[in-house]
Structures are given as C-alpha cells and as structure tokens.
Amino acid sequence: MVDTEPDGRAGRVVGVLALAGIVAALMQTLVVPLIGDLPKLLDTSASNASWVVTATLLSAAVATPVAGRLGDMYGKRRMLLALTVPLIAGSVVCALSSSVVPMIVGRGLQGLGMGVVPLGISLLRDVVPPAKLGSSIALMSASMGVGGALGLPFSAAIAENASWRMLFWITGALALVVAAAVWLYVPAGEVRTVAGRFDVPGAVGLGVALISLLLAVSKGADWGWGSGTTLGLFAVAVLALLVWAWWELRTKEPLVDLRVTGRPQVLMTNAASILVGFAMYAQSLVVPQLLQLPEATGYGLGQSMMAMGLWMAPAGLMMMALSPLGAKLSAARGPKVTLSVGSLVIAVGYASAQLLLGSTWGLLVVTLICNTGVGLAYGAMPALIMGAVPQHETASANSFNTLMRSIGSSVSAAVMGVVLAQLTTDFGGHALPSEAGFRVALVIGAAVGLAAAAVAALIPVRPAAPALAQEPTPEPSPAAG
Incomplete structure (x- = not known):
C-alpha cells in the first residue's frame, strides 16, 4: 500500500x-x-x-x-x-x-x-x-x-x-x-524503491544512440542532409540502438525494461507521444516567426521579441488552466479518450491557422487552440503509462515517455526547418520563409495531429486501469526506501 x-x-x-x-x-x-x-x-x-x-x-x-x-x-x-x-x-x-x-x-x-x-x-x-x-x-x-x-x-x-x-x-x-x-x-x-545495480552499459548505449540521432537531426540542415557526417551519425544511431536493445533484453536489471515498454498500451502511447511532441513544437517554431517578420512582407506582423513573447504566453497558461478539464474527461471516459480529443484539438488549431493568418489576434487564437490540445494530451500520457506499468517502474517509464516527446520535438524542428528553408521569398536581398512555406508547415502540423489522434484511438487500454482517478491499489515493490 x-x-x-x-x-x-x-x-x-x-x-x-x-x-x-x-x-x-x-x-x-x-x-x-x-x-x-x-x-x-x-x-x-x-x-x-x-x-x-x-x-x-x-x-x-x-x-x-x-x-x-x-x-x-x-x-x-x-x-x-x-x-x-x-x-x-x-x-x-x-x-x-x-x-x-x-x-x-x-x-x-x-x-x-x-x-x-x-x-x-x-x-x-x-x-x-x-x-x-x-x-x-x-x-x-x-x-x-x-x-x-x-x-x-x-x-x-x-x-x-x-x-x-x-x-x-x-x-x-x-x-x-x-x-x-x-x-x-x-x-x-x-x-518504495528498487534494489539492484544501475545499468551502466545500457545508459552508455542509449546515450550514444540519442546523441548521434539528435545531432544528426538538429545539425543536418547546417552540415547537409547528405553529408558524410550526418549520414554517419544516423548510421551510428541505428547501430547503437540495435546493440542497446539487445543488451537491455539480456540484462536482468535494464535501464529501460523493453518488455514492459513493448506492452501495447505503453508502446502505442509512446508512439502517439512522438507525434504530439512533433505537433506541439511545430507551432512554437512557425508562430513566433510570423509575429516577428516585417509587415512589409505582406504576411509578417512586425512584432518585437518582447511583444512576440507576450502574444505567445497566454497559450502556455491555457494549458494549466484547462488541466482540471482534462483530468475530469480522463476520469469519466479514460485517458485514451483525452489523448485522442487533445490530438484532434491540435489538428483543429493548425487548420484554423489557414483562416487566421494575418493578425496577431488570429495567431493568438491558433496558439490557444493548439495548446489546449497539447494540455489535454500531455495530461493523458502519464496516466496511460502508469496505468500499464508496475509501481516500481513508474519513474523510468514516464521518463522514457518524456524522451519520446523530446524526439518528436527534435524531428519537428528539423522538418519545419527544411520546409521553411525550401519555400522562401526574396526580401531586400535576403531569403525569408514565404507565406506558402508557413501554410505548408501548418498543414503538416494538422496532419500530424490527426495521425496522433488515430494512433491514440488504437491504444488497447487494459480494463483494470481506465483512469488514474480510480486507480487500483498498486502492487508492492521489492524493497523499501
């Protein structure tokens, strides 16, 4: 107990x-x-x-x-x-x-x-x-x-x-x-904590894989996506990840229990988390640029850095203000439903941007809608994870889920960067992202939001854990802290 x-x-x-x-x-x-x-x-x-x-x-x-x-x-x-x-x-x-x-x-x-x-x-x-x-x-x-x-x-x-x-x-x-x-x-x-040794080889292996992957994703645009450095890092990431998975399945006390992570509820939640992380980060890249680009471009709004931050701030506060609503929805219908609804709201936010570009108030509405969806989704993910893992693995499982969101955000930064770098317009001798580029980026955000909703709808939730608000008594852990 x-x-x-x-x-x-x-x-x-x-x-x-x-x-x-x-x-x-x-x-x-x-x-x-x-x-x-x-x-x-x-x-x-x-x-x-x-x-x-x-x-x-x-x-x-x-x-x-x-x-x-x-x-x-x-x-x-x-x-x-x-x-x-x-x-x-x-x-x-x-x-x-x-x-x-x-x-x-x-x-x-x-x-x-x-x-x-x-x-x-x-x-x-x-x-x-x-x-x-x-x-x-x-x-x-x-x-x-x-x-x-x-x-x-x-x-x-x-x-x-x-x-x-x-x-x-x-x-x-x-x-x-x-x-x-x-x-x-x-x-x-x-x-109650877990007795045993820390999986040093697992930590090193995962570290090598993550550093290689994220370096390639975050620096690929600067180094060139086809450069030897970028491709080499991707290759190292894949190889290191395969070796790490082999080790984690063999060792008795793994850093990440892949058998637990492979459970359908955990696996599908992590897959949805990657997509939500992607969708969340895309609007945080697109909207600030639209707010700060010069008005002379025809689509920029000419805001200062300080003003841009103030226009973006209410969206973050919206996430916290609506968190009780997400909790009530999870308690009534289960966190799977909350994650699906949140992902759909994100998609609606991106779709609305096609009509609301061109004004600061319009972009404020877009960020409020998107972050409402993100808030619902972010609150549901840990509930789904903890409803499917033993009590003594909650921190490890939640940390891995957070990592999945971070990977989604990193991939989002790379994809949005490529889109905005390819679709440009000349402004005073400088290449700036074009309005078409921003619209394409927003369409991608909407599509990823819909994909996250589809994945969330397929999560096979165990009947014993429909929502953490009605959580059963967790099983005891091996050792007392």
Missing part, C-alpha cells in the same frame, strides 16, 4: 512539483532572445553559438531516462533534489561565462534538470490521494508548457532592460528555491 498525504498537504506537494517543472522547462527557452547576440557576446561564430541551444537538448535527452531509472532505484524525491544541483550550477556557470565553451557546459548542466518533470509526475502516484491523482498529473504535465511559454517574455524583458547575465542569476535563484521547497515540503520515506 502506498502512503499518501492528506488533501491539504498533497496540494502543497503538487504546487512544489509544478513549480519545479516550470523552472526546468524555463531553461529550454531561456536563451532564445539571445541567439542573435550570442556570437558577439561570446566572441565566437554563429555556428559555434548554436551549440548553446544544442547542448541543452542533448543533455536533457540523455539524462531524462537515466534520472527516471535512478529515481525508481533510490527514491524519486532524492533524485529530484539531485537534479536541482546541475540546474543551480549550470546557471552560475552561464552567468559567469565570457566565452562559448563554459556557456555550452553551463547549458548542458541546465539540460540535466529536465528529468524533474517525469520524476515529479511519478512521485505524485506515491503521495497524492487517488481521488486527486488525475488532476495533479494533468497540472504537473502542464508545467512544461507554462515554463516554455513564460520563458520567452521573461528572458526578453530581462535581456532588453538589464544585463543578459541577470537571466542566469535569476534562474539559479529559482532553482535554489525549488531545491529548498522540495526539501521542506515533498515527503520522503513513503516511496
């Missing part, structure tokens, strides 16, 4: 974990307003400066499944506290950086903190009363969207009115607040 907190204290725990998720997600969009200035600020080339963004992506991808497994082994609260350390240290390193190498190191450290979100979701299963579990998971899932959406206006405002270094001092202070809040308010000792 899992110990849970009384309703009052459970609400405080959910609030602390949601704050942790917001701060971790904030790190992802933190440097967006600085991208154009980074070469001058760090005395480096634009190509080298791009690694400031790539380093966070790579470290987050590798660290998330590792943190999940360690959370299952040694306690989720303990790992939450451990992940705040690189968030704080990375912020300090970035704030003190005057060249590109330490900045890349600092951003890599900040990326390690993304494991906070799946760990927090998994911890909710251990400490929140069953009647409030569905809404708590939806709220925690929404923290990713809130953090990402608020990051743009937050960082733009500071970058325009103070030293860029202040960005990192503030995020370091926020991470310190999160660490203190987790230490004081998140319960310890109730979680």
Whole structure:
C-alpha cells in the first residue's frame, strides 16, 4: 500500500512539483532572445553559438531516462533534489561565462534538470490521494508548457532592460528555491524503491544512440542532409540502438525494461507521444516567426521579441488552466479518450491557422487552440503509462515517455526547418520563409495531429486501469526506501 498525504498537504506537494517543472522547462527557452547576440557576446561564430541551444537538448535527452531509472532505484524525491544541483550550477556557470565553451557546459548542466518533470509526475502516484491523482498529473504535465511559454517574455524583458547575465542569476535563484521547497515540503520515506545495480552499459548505449540521432537531426540542415557526417551519425544511431536493445533484453536489471515498454498500451502511447511532441513544437517554431517578420512582407506582423513573447504566453497558461478539464474527461471516459480529443484539438488549431493568418489576434487564437490540445494530451500520457506499468517502474517509464516527446520535438524542428528553408521569398536581398512555406508547415502540423489522434484511438487500454482517478491499489515493490 502506498502512503499518501492528506488533501491539504498533497496540494502543497503538487504546487512544489509544478513549480519545479516550470523552472526546468524555463531553461529550454531561456536563451532564445539571445541567439542573435550570442556570437558577439561570446566572441565566437554563429555556428559555434548554436551549440548553446544544442547542448541543452542533448543533455536533457540523455539524462531524462537515466534520472527516471535512478529515481525508481533510490527514491524519486532524492533524485529530484539531485537534479536541482546541475540546474543551480549550470546557471552560475552561464552567468559567469565570457566565452562559448563554459556557456555550452553551463547549458548542458541546465539540460540535466529536465528529468524533474517525469520524476515529479511519478512521485505524485506515491503521495497524492487517488481521488486527486488525475488532476495533479494533468497540472504537473502542464508545467512544461507554462515554463516554455513564460520563458520567452521573461528572458526578453530581462535581456532588453538589464544585463543578459541577470537571466542566469535569476534562474539559479529559482532553482535554489525549488531545491529548498522540495526539501521542506515533498515527503520522503513513503516511496518504495528498487534494489539492484544501475545499468551502466545500457545508459552508455542509449546515450550514444540519442546523441548521434539528435545531432544528426538538429545539425543536418547546417552540415547537409547528405553529408558524410550526418549520414554517419544516423548510421551510428541505428547501430547503437540495435546493440542497446539487445543488451537491455539480456540484462536482468535494464535501464529501460523493453518488455514492459513493448506492452501495447505503453508502446502505442509512446508512439502517439512522438507525434504530439512533433505537433506541439511545430507551432512554437512557425508562430513566433510570423509575429516577428516585417509587415512589409505582406504576411509578417512586425512584432518585437518582447511583444512576440507576450502574444505567445497566454497559450502556455491555457494549458494549466484547462488541466482540471482534462483530468475530469480522463476520469469519466479514460485517458485514451483525452489523448485522442487533445490530438484532434491540435489538428483543429493548425487548420484554423489557414483562416487566421494575418493578425496577431488570429495567431493568438491558433496558439490557444493548439495548446489546449497539447494540455489535454500531455495530461493523458502519464496516466496511460502508469496505468500499464508496475509501481516500481513508474519513474523510468514516464521518463522514457518524456524522451519520446523530446524526439518528436527534435524531428519537428528539423522538418519545419527544411520546409521553411525550401519555400522562401526574396526580401531586400535576403531569403525569408514565404507565406506558402508557413501554410505548408501548418498543414503538416494538422496532419500530424490527426495521425496522433488515430494512433491514440488504437491504444488497447487494459480494463483494470481506465483512469488514474480510480486507480487500483498498486502492487508492492521489492524493497523499501
């Protein structure tokens, strides 16, 4: 039997974990307003400066499944506290950086903190009363969207009115607040953990596969999709993934239990997660560009970075505001239905963009619709995953699911980049993405949303776990923490 907190204290725990998720997600969009200035600020080339963004992506991808497994082994609260350390240290390193190498190191450290979100979701299963579990998971899932959406206006405002270094001092202070809040308010000792050894070969193998894949996807446009480097990285990724899967199926204590991951409910949910991650990220690439391109193009809206961030922020808040609705839908009809509905809403949002391009208010409506769908889908995914895995594997399974979303987002960035780079128009001697390019990108987003809905509709949910709001008593774990 899992110990849970009384309703009052459970609400405080959910609030602390949601704050942790917001701060971790904030790190992802933190440097967006600085991208154009980074070469001058760090005395480096634009190509080298791009690694400031790539380093966070790579470290987050590798660290998330590792943190999940360690959370299952040694306690989720303990790992939450451990992940705040690189968030704080990375912020300090970035704030003190005057060249590109330490900045890349600092951003890599900040990326390690993304494991906070799946760990927090998994911890909710251990400490929140069953009647409030569905809404708590939806709220925690929404923290990713809130953090990402608020990051743009937050960082733009500071970058325009103070030293860029202040960005990192503030995020370091926020991470310190999160660490203190987790230490004081998140319960310890109730979680039963898994005894055994950590799968080092599995972690290394998955790390090699992910780094190779994400490097090829994120840098392929710069290096050339047909270049030896890009193709070589794709080949290494495939080979490393095959060897890793072979090892994971042979070892007694795998990093990721592929037999559990291969269960139809988990497998199909992860497949849908890749598609939702793709659809979520596409609009966050297309809409900001439309808002900031010059009005003289005929389709750009001429907004500043700060104004663009403010127009995008309500969409992130919408995710959190509607999280209770998603939880109620999951409780009434099951998270499979919520994931399907959320994916369809995303598709509707993209389709509406064909009529609403050309005004800031129209694009605001598009982002609100899309993020409403994302919020519904993100809240349903952990419910589906945790309804199909043993209690002692929730952190690992949720972390793997988060990784699937990240891979979808990375592929989205590459695909949207290719589309917008191929469909261009000449503006004052410079090639800019054309209106047709943006419309094609939005059609792709709608199609992927529909594909996610179709996959979600095929998820074979076990009758014993229609929704976490009515969750049965989890089976006991092998060892006490």
